Amino acid sequence: MTETPFSVIGRRLPRLDAVDQTTGRIRYADDLTLPGMLVGRQLASTHAHALITSIDTSRAEALEGVRAVLTGADLPITYGILPISQDENVFAVDRVRYVGEPVAGVAAVDRETAERALDLIDVQYEPLDEVVTLDQAFDDDRPLIHGEGFGKNVHRSAALEFGDVEEGFASADHIREDIFSFGGTTHAALETHAALASYGTDGRLTLRSSTQIPHYLHRALEKVLEMPPERIRVIATPVGGGFGGKTDPFSHEIAAAKLSMVTGQPVKITLTREEVFYTHRGRHPVLMWLKTGFRSDGRITALHFTTFLDGGAYGSYGIATLYYTGALQTSTYRIPNYRFEGVRVFTNKPPCGAKRGNGTPQPRFALECHLDKAAHDLGIDPVAIRLRNVVKPFSMTVNHLRITSCALTECIERVIEASGFSGKYGQLPEGRGVGFAIGAYMSGAGLPIYWNDMPQSEVEVTVDDSGHVTVRSMATDIGQGSTSMLGGIVAECLGLEPDDLTMVTADTDLTPIDLGSYSSRVTFMAGNAALEAGVRVRSRVVAAVADELGVNPGDLVARGGRIELADEPGSGTTWSEAVRCTVAATGRPLIESGSYRPPELAGPYRGSGVGISPAYSYSACVVEIDCDRDTGMVKVEQVWLAHDVGKALNPMLVEGQIEGGVYMGLSEALFEEHAFRGGLHRGPSLLDYKMPTTLEMPPVECIIVESDDPEGPFGAKEVGQGPLLPVIPAVANAIHDALGVRIDETPFTPDKIVAGLVDLSRGGTGRVGPKAVPDFKFPPLTRVEPPEGFDAR
Amino acid sequence: MTERAVTIPINGEGRQLLIPENRTLLEVLREDLEMTGTKHGCDLGECGACTVLLDGLPVLSCLVLAREVDGRSVTTVEGLAGDAGPDELQTAFAELGAAQCGYCTPGMLLSARALLDENPAPTTGEVREALAGNLCRCTGYVKIIDAVRLAASRSPE
Numbered sequence A: 001m002t003e004t005p006f007s008v009i010g011r012r013l014p015r016l017d018a019v020d021q022t023t024g025r026i027r028y029a030d031d032l033t034l035p036g037m038l039v040g041r042q043l044a045s046t047h048a049h050a051l052i053t054s055i056d057t058s059r060a061e062a063l064e065g066v067r068a069v070l071t072g073a074d075l076p077i078t079y080g081i082l083p084i085s086q087d088e089n090v091f092a093v094d095r096v097r098y099v100g101e102p103v104a105g106v107a108a109v110d111r112e113t114a115e116r117a118l119d120l121i122d123v124q125y126e127p128l129d130e131v132v133t134l135d136q137a138f139d140d141d142r143p144l145i146h147g148e149g150f151g152k153n154v155h156r157s158a159a160l161e162f163g164d165v166e167e168g169f170a171s172a173d174h175i176r177e178d179i180f181s182f183g184g185t186t187h188a189a190l191e192t193h194a195a196l197a198s199y200g201t202d203g204r205l206t207l208r209s210s211t212q213i214p215h216y217l218h219r220a221l222e223k224v225l226e227m228p229p230e231r232i233r234v235i236a237t238p239v240g241g242g243f244g245g246k247t248d249p250f251s252h253e254i255a256a257a258k259l260s261m262v263t264g265q266p267v268k269i270t271l272t273r274e275e276v277f278y279t280h281r282g283r284h285p286v287l288m289w290l291k292t293g294f295r296s297d298g299r300i301t302a303l304h305f306t307t308f309l310d311g312g313a314y315g316s317y318g319i320a321t322l323y324y325t326g327a328l329q330t331s332t333y334r335i336p337n338y339r340f341e342g343v344r345v346f347t348n349k350p351p352c353g354a355k356r357g358n359g360t361p362q363p364r365f366a367l368e369c370h371l372d373k374a375a376h377d378l379g380i381d382p383v384a385i386r387l388r389n390v391v392k393p394f395s396m397t398v399n400h401l402r403i404t405s406c407a408l409t410e411c412i413e414r415v416i417e418a419s420g421f422s423g424k425y426g427q428l429p430e431g432r433g434v435g436f437a438i439g440a441y442m443s444g445a446g447l448p449i450y451w452n453d454m455p456q457s458e459v460e461v462t463v464d465d466s467g468h469v470t471v472r473s474m475a476t477d478i479g480q481g482s483t484s485m486l487g488g489i490v491a492e493c494l495g496l497e498p499d500d501l502t503m504v505t506a507d508t509d510l511t512p513i514d515l516g517s518y519s520s521r522v523t524f525m526a527g528n529a530a531l532e533a534g535v536r537v538r539s540r541v542v543a544a545v546a547d548e549l550g551v552n553p554g555d556l557v558a559r560g561g562r563i564e565l566a567d568e569p570g571s572g573t574t575w576s577e578a579v580r581c582t583v584a585a586t587g588r589p590l591i592e593s594g595s596y597r598p599p600e601l602a603g604p605y606r607g608s609g610v611g612i613s614p615a616y617s618y619s620a621c622v623v624e625i626d627c628d629r630d631t632g633m634v635k636v637e638q639v640w641l642a643h644d645v646g647k648a649l650n651p652m653l654v655e656g657q658i659e660g661g662v663y664m665g666l667s668e669a670l671f672e673e674h675a676f677r678g679g680l681h682r683g684p685s686l687l688d689y690k691m692p693t694t695l696e697m698p699p700v701e702c703i704i705v706e707s708d709d710p711e712g713p714f715g716a717k718e719v720g721q722g723p724l725l726p727v728i729p730a731v732a733n734a735i736h737d738a739l740g741v742r743i744d745e746t747p748f749t750p751d752k753i754v755a756g757l758v759d760l761s762r763g764g765t766g767r768v769g770p771k772a773v774p775d776f777k778f779p780p781l782t783r784v785e786p787p788e789g790f791d792a793r
Numbered sequence B: 001m002t003e004r005a006v007t008i009p010i011n012g013e014g015r016q017l018l019i020p021e022n023r024t025l026l027e028v029l030r031e032d033l034e035m036t037g038t039k040h041g042c043d044l045g046e047c048g049a050c051t052v053l054l055d056g057l058p059v060l061s062c063l064v065l066a067r068e069v070d071g072r073s074v075t076t077v078e079g080l081a082g083d084a085g086p087d088e089l090q091t092a093f094a095e096l097g098a099a100q101c102g103y104c105t106p107g108m109l110l111s112a113r114a115l116l117d118e119n120p121a122p123t124t125g126e127v128r129e130a131l132a133g134n135l136c137r138c139t140g141y142v143k144i145i146d147a148v149r150l151a152a153s154r155s156p157e
C-alpha cells in the first residue's frame, strides 16, 4: 500500500450502519409504528383523463373503524418540487390526469378496514379524450391536460444558440444527422415509499418519510397545510433505495400529515408496489434529433441537438429535465458552436421526473452512438474521435459551463487498456462485440431549487466534555453512504475513527440545512461543509493544546486519538484531555460549524442555472457482449468502467456506486420499459418490469481515476450518477460491433435486434429506430455569446 | 375471519399466536411480532426481500400463510447471529460493502445462508443461481456475490 497523508480518507471502511443493516436493526419508514397508529390508504383514479363529476364518501365514513376520509376539496393548495411548476394536488381536484392518481384518502384502524373504505367511496367520472403519445400531445384537437379547451399540450420549450451553428456547419467537411429514442424507465427502488405522520397535542407535526429531500418536503408541507414551518418536523428515515424516485414531495406524505391532523392519531401510509409504479417520477422518454459538423480529422465544428420529452401528467422536475437534455453535451466535448432546442409535453401518464442522471442519459446515449457512426463515416477509430474532441481541464464551454478538474483522457486511456478494446473492436467473431462510450456528470447542481442565497449545506460538530463528537447534517443517506462519508471527513480532521462519532442526520429539527440527496451534490457540498466544521474544531483544540504545552500550533497534528507533535508520535495529549483543555481555556462549549455555497457560475442567459456545477465527474466505459443471432438475446460478458471521482474518499463505497451505476445502465439498455397501452401501465409489478438478476449481471472492473479537484473536499467529486451514463451507448455500440445492426431506441430488446438483422439480410442498413420527429415550431432562438476568451477554433 | 392458534418456533423460540386464516408469515413477523428485520418490496412474490428460512430452506414469507407453518421452524435475519457472534455472512456483507441501502440485505443473507448450509464452498455460478430470486437495485450484485464467497471461504470445514 502506498503511504497517504490520511488516516481515514482513502480507506476501504465499512459503512457506519453496516451492522444495523446486516442484523435487521436498521429501521426504514415502514418499520416504524407509534401507539394508536392508524393505517392510511389512497384511492386511485381508474381513468387516464376524466372530469370528476362527484365524489360521495358518506358510506366510507360510516364504516366502523374509519377515522377520516379526505378528498381534493380538503387540500386545495397546489404544490410541486419546482417553484415554477406548482401544479399538483394531494388529491385530484375536479379532474384526473393519469390512471393511479390519488383521488381520496382514508385513515382507519387497520389495513383491511382502510381498503374496504376505499371500495365504498363513490367517484363519478366523465371521461375526456386521452393524450398519451407525443403525436397526440402535439395535436391541436386534443383537450388540454392543464387548462381549458383544446390545443397542443406543450409544458415548456427552449431554444438556445451559442456561437454560430450555421457557420460551424459551413466549415465542416462532413455532416451527419441521426434520430434516437430513449424509452421511459422508473426507479423501482426495493423499498416502497412510506410516510408516518404524527400531529401532537402541542400543535406540532412530525413526518417520518422515506424521502431524499427532507428540506423541500418540509416546505411543501408548510405550503399545502398552511402551517408555520417551525411547527413542522421532517425526519428522513434511512431510504431503501432512491435513485431520484424519492426527490419529490408526494401526495401520500402530505395526506398522512393531514389525516393525522384531522384524527389526532399517528397515520402511516405505505405505498403498494403498484402505487409506486404510478407515483413514478422516473426517466422521461425522449425523442432526439441531432446534427453534427465534423472536420475530416473528426473534430466537431457545430452541434444542433433537439429533444422532445414526454413528461406525463405533471411538472415535477420536468422543466429542469428539459434543460438538462441540452446542458451537458458540451461538458465532455469541445463544441465550438452549439444549438439546443427542446420541448416537454404533458400526457395522461404518471408524471416523469428525476431518475439517476436526470435528463442526461438520454442525450448521452444519442450523442455517443452518433459519434460512433460518424467515426465509421470518417474512417476514424471510435476512441480517436473522442480523444480528438475532449474538453480541456480548467476551461469554459461554449454554453458557459466552468470545467475544472477533468481526467477524461486518462479515463479513456485506462479503460481502453484494461479492456483490450483496440485488439477486440471489429475483430471478435460474429455475434461478439465491444462498445465504447464516455460521459460526465455534475457534482451537485450549482443553484438550489428555489432561489435563496444561503449555503446549500451546513454541518455542525459538537464535542462534549468527554471528547465525544456528534456530527449534525441534514444530508440524507439513500444507500450511497453519505452519513459514512461525513463521518469519515470529520474523523479525518480530528484524528479519530469514524465509528467513534455519533451521526445525527436528515432531521429538520435537529440538523442544519442540506438541500437533499439529488444531483450528486452531497459529497461535494455537505462534504465541504463537514471539512470546514472539522477543521475549525481542530484549530481550536490545537491552539489550546499548543498554548498549554508551550509549542507552536503548526507543529501539532490530530492523529490516532491524540493531539501530538507531528514528528513525535505519542507526545502531546489524548483527544479527550485536549478537549477539556480547550473548553477550560476558552470558557465556551466546543461547537463549530461549517458551510458550503457553490461559486456563482450561471451564464448570461435564461436556463443557465441548469448544468452548472462546481465540478464535473468523468467516465469512460467499455462493454463486451455476446449476442445470439437467432434469438437476438444479448449477454453482457464484462464491463470496464473508469471514473474520475476526484479523490476516492472511501474506495469501497466508490466502487459500489460504479457497480450500481453500471447495473442500472445495463438494466435500462436491455430490460427496463415503463410502457403503456393507452393510458394503462403495461405491467406495474416487479415481474413485468424487467430488471437484471444475479444471472444477468456481468463482472465489472472499476477503474478509479483521481484528478484531485481543487475545490472538492480532499479533492473529491461525485460518483453516484455519472457512471451510469456511458453504459447505455456502450451497449448499443457493442451490439453494432457484434452484428452490424444499429438499435437507435432503448431498450435493445431481442425483437429489435432480430428486426435489425432481418433488415440487414434484405440489403437494408440494419437500423431500427424512430424515423421522424414531430413537426414542432420551437420558439425563436436566444442567441448567447460564448464566454469571454472562448477559443472557437 | 376465523382465527387459528399456531405455534411457530422463530429463531429458536416458540411463539404462540392466534391468527386469521389469511394472515401471511410476513404479516405475522412484521406486524404481529414487530420483527421488522424482514422486508417487503412487493408482497406478491416478485422481489425476494421477504425471504426467510422455513425448516432451513428459503421461502418468500409474503406468499406463505402463517397457518401453514404451525410447528415449523422459521429463521429471520434477527436470528442469524449465534451465541458465538455474527454469522460469517453478516460480517462479510458489512466488511465488503455488500449492503448499500440495505433493503435487500436481510433476504439476501437468508438465501445465502441456505446456500452455504447445503453447499459450503459454492462456485460463483452457484452463488448467482442461489440469489437469482433476490432483487437488488443498488449494488449490481457484485459485492454481494463477493461477500458470499468470502463468507464461504472463512466458514469452518
Ligand code: FES
Residues within 6 Å of the ligand: B039, B040, B041, B042, B043, B044, B045, B046, B047, B048, B049, B050, B051, B060, B061, B062, B063
Ligand atoms: S415481498 Fe417481494 S417477494 Fe415477498
Ligand code: FES
Residues within 6 Å of the ligand: A190, A240, A241, A479, B098, B099, B100, B101, B102, B103, B104, B105, B135, B136, B137, B138, B139
Ligand atoms: S442494497 Fe439497496 S436494494 Fe440491495
